Amino acid sequence: MARKAEDAPEAFGGVQPNKVPEKSVDGKPTIYTYATCPFSLKVKSLLKSRGIEFSNVEVDPMKKTELNWSDWTKVPVFVDSDGTHVNDSNDILHYIDEKHGAKFPREGEDEKQDKWMNFSNDILGKSIVAVIYKSYRTSLHALDYVTKVDKFGLKDRIVNKWLGAIIMRMVGKSRAKMFDEAPRENLLTQLNSMSSAIDEDFFGGNSPNGADFANYGILRSMQGLNGFDIVEKHTVIWPWYSRMQLLSDV
């Protein structure tokens, strides 16, 4: 835990020392997200699967004004109804689970869960970015969601889509360099590797654990985008994905 943010060395993951009750919207647990952010979708899927009502603040990916109050400049950021403030998706999953039934082990208690939760960030998150943002065309398709966010003005929608696509195309290229195989082949390799850890219905056995929510959220973010056919065609991952989708309704 307590991972440092690369862009703000003073910021760290996990539960923060300060409470920010004014940042919880309508007195509900509040998640600051981008609609299509893989890390944010991990958290949404856990909240939904537990039937926890929450508020969602859509962050402008270029200006990030909604996060001016936070040292951590990435999404998701979670603010509980009492103002408890948690950074970093895997830490947020643990915080929420601990508070709502403690149905899966905490970090350090289950090596397998820890391994696959880390995999979701270190490998799978990067593998999907290389595929989704494989060309300018696929990047524009992925960024089209910003044109549908009501609260963004017309200028921001256009800038976010076109500038976002250029930036994400560059990120996609740099992510692709991390792997030996081409993006589509690499994603298939990673799905095969995940399959080896799903012995029963879930990573967690009969019920989902942190590794299930972490990896499901990542793959959920590419639904409808370039490369999702690789997930749909996978004989182990697709049935697992469908089970996760059913129980999380995200």
Ligand SMILES: N[C@@H](CCC(=O)N[C@@H](CS)C(=O)NCC(=O)O)C(=O)O
């Ligand atoms: N380790 C972080 C990674 C979060 C992350 O990289 N989020 C992306 C959006 S999907 C982000 O905010 N990137 C920085 C930016 O957009 O400026 C987590 O698991 O929450």
